[in-house]
Amino acid sequence: MANALINVPQRAKRGEIIEIKTLISHVMETGFRRTQVGAVIPRNIIRRFVCTYNGAEVFSADLHPAISANPFIVFTTTATETGTLAFSWTGDNGFSVTESAPITVE
């Protein structure tokens, strides 16, 4: 099963811009490679990444085969209120992983 690593500051001041780092283990098979007998290895990638802050979408990304294996995405958001940041990755072959991280806003 996929492992996701998320780096979110536990505490932030209201209005502070926080940086969020996410890393998920995934092969991101491009669909352009072939095996030694010449058969195309089917594509298996994460297509979409979404981050929600207390239910509201704050960041999303559409990914393509040109994203490296184990997609690493860094972005920012403004700390508005205490709550939960939820992350979801969805992709080929029914791939779906969700993670969440709490944040306390002072």
Add this chain to the structure above:
Amino acid sequence: MSHSTSRRDFLKAAGGAAVGLGAAVVIRVEPAHATPAEMQEAMRTIIGSAPVRRGKVKLELPPLIENGNAVPLTVSVDSPMTEADHVRAVHVFTEKNPQPYVASFHLSPRAGRARVTTRIRLADTQTVTAVSELSDGSFWSDSASIVVTLAACLEDPI
């Protein structure tokens, strides 16, 4: 005296020629870095027919990378990120990968800062372009050239 003058004239002429050559090289290099048709087409599919201007966007890529499988890429856009003036999306394209699309990032004023980092695959030494879509509907771009010594698509088959 006449020798000295002729020498000066010669140097002047040589300098002029060098400047001319330099300009010619600059003009020649520009189309060589122009984006191939496929990437242009991909950009048009995503951003429509709106004009794309250079500036505001900063695309950070290492000038040379050994392994094209994981190339760090950072796109930042000069924007106040307010409700009235913010970055809606950042799209990244390559010209020599099997597909021109790399990623599209969708931002909102809540991002606070328009800055995204990820790691990408590059199949060849090439130019990467980032296009940002602002809330006023304008598009801005930046390109970066990168030398890739080990291409992402040449890894051993499994």
